[in-house]
Amino acid sequence: MPAVTETREQVEKLGQSSYKWGFETDIEMDFAPKGLNEDIIRLISTRKEEPEWMLEWRLEAYRSWLKMKEPTWAHVSYPPIDYQDAHYYAAPKKKAGPKSLDEVDPELLRTYEKLGIPLHEQAMLAGVEVPEGEEARLPVAVDAVFDSVSVATTFRKTLSEAGVIFCPISEAIRDYPDLVRQYLGSVVPVADNFFAALNSAVFTDGSFVFVPKGVRCPMELSTYFRINARNTGQFERTLIVVEDGASVSYLEGCTAPMRDENQLHAAVVELVAMEDAKIKYSTVQNWYPGDENGRGGIYNFVTKRGACRGARSRISWTQVETGSAVTWKYPSCILQGEGSVGEFYSVAVTNNHQQADTGTKMIHLGRNTRSTIIAKTISAGKSDSTYRGQVKIMPKASGARNFTQCDSLLIGDQCGAHTVPYIENRNMTARVEHEATTSKISEDQMFYCRQRGLSEEDAVGLIVNGFCKDVLKELPMEFAVEAQKLLQISLEGSVG
């Protein structure tokens, strides 16, 4: 039997039992009633103690959403979603009063500990007891979002001394209303698309980052999203604004318990980069992908967009997408400032019955704007993966350049990979390049590795990591190591 076939079969046997983040936390929750209507939106707004303008904004979004249709152009299929059959607000019940880390429910802290997310500043700062062979981790500030609310944000004091605001967006709406009002919806308008409109109406939490002029954010920022409750959707909203000459590196991670029903995650992320600003946004997406028969898993319908408003600004999206039953996601850059740069580095892994339709949009508006797209797609099992990208050069974007490379790796013979690039060039001086390859892990490669003593899983992991190297090297170091492990685990349960 060919090595690859056998590997695949062994791997299929493993099923999705390798999803290590599938546990459920038993915690007392505060739910809104199921269903979506203006009263629910008012309830969310009230719970969040929002100002009137915010409620109006949400209602406007909701009214647009009612008139919109769910998009059907993506290469994915799933049964119709009943938007009335979910809770739009679910929060762990908390004791009264503001809380420091010490007052966070210990059950929540344990959950994040189990997930490997550091919420203890002290332990992190001391930096002692690094296990042998592991490098000391740099401190990372973490905002932990549990279902609909942020439960803890670390290192806020250190950051505020540097002038950086890093807090839950619900808090920012109350504490920095002018900033939020100026930028919220300025990159992704409320009625941008079906899922963005839904998010705008019902978003419950997410992170807000503001880096003022000339400040280089002193540490990596990270938000960790966890869906725990049953029958809830998660609608987070992230807004990052980086002023002239400032920079930030931000990472988001996500996991969810294993459940038989599908859960909806519809996030909106907006980035704004002013003159000479730099934003590096990295995602390790590991939502529960469903079991080996395609039951359960997260619907990950996400709108992410960055605006390079200032000259020479730079926005870089790096994503490692291993989870979710269905992914619909196109982190994009609007390259407005002269000489601004947009980058998109992506690894998307699908296994079993997972479906992913992901890619990017690079909209070149300004002169001498540049964009780079490196997309690596790995399909295994019966999964289907599509790269969908748009490069648009507008008439004023003289001297614009784009380079796109899409590589697909197939494992087994029941999966699919598709590449759908749209290129629209309206300026004669622009240069656009597109390269694409499709390959399989060859039996020669597997045999060679195994003859050298590597197990099938290690061999696949090594080859896949080699295939993804150009993207993984763009991740912050500590996360690159985690992403590598994650790829291997996803392939154990999804590839062969």
Add this chain to the structure above:
Amino acid sequence: MSELLKISGLHASIETEGGPKEILRGVDLVIPPGEVHAIMGPNGCGKSTLSYVLAGREDYEVTAGEALFKGRDLLEMEPEERAAAGVFLAFQTPVELPGVNNANFLRTAVNAVRRARGEAELDAVGFLKAVRAATKNLSMSDDMLKRNVNVGFSGGEKKRNEVLQMTMLKPTLAILDETDSGLDVDALKIVAEGVQNLRSPDFSALVITHHQKLLDYLGPDRVHVMAKGRIIRSGGPELAKQINEEGYTAFLKEAA
């Protein structure tokens, strides 16, 4: 134990479009510990197939016979178990692994094998020390460790890389499948020395070759002639010289 490897009546075939094709037709071969044996024979006689079957390549179906390695049924073992047990195959055409760093690959392999053998894994420093010593002996530059496995390597570099892996993995039985092919005189000498450095009572080698030259360096204990899927003649080093002078025709007639 008087035999490290004992092959008896081994038959193996490969699936082709016209049905299964038998390539090994009753191979008998014994390799005692510490000995270097050579297999020579015309193209298509089954030499490479024998090496693949011993290493565990799954394209071949063993239809009869057995192969015992250290008394264990080799043919029942997975390829990586055979590697851990001490079987190493130097590939005739080493495989490229794009994006996989050569040093990282080597360290992963060495530690996988060490783990399986119940030995302590090498840490980064220990590994680097060992690999530097080995590359120096093989006149390899450090640069080759930084490149991706066999990608863009010249023919000679690939073969040296095989010998480097062999040196680091410390096999008890190395099968060298035409490792000398395509090498110039200097490279051949380096590769031969690489093999000679490993010679010990715990190291045996099965050297598949068409050329007398490599055998001159190695000084094999036994030489076997293979034809039509069987060993048709075995003898001392003088057999290789005879083949070199007279070719295979005489042997083939004899076998027929």
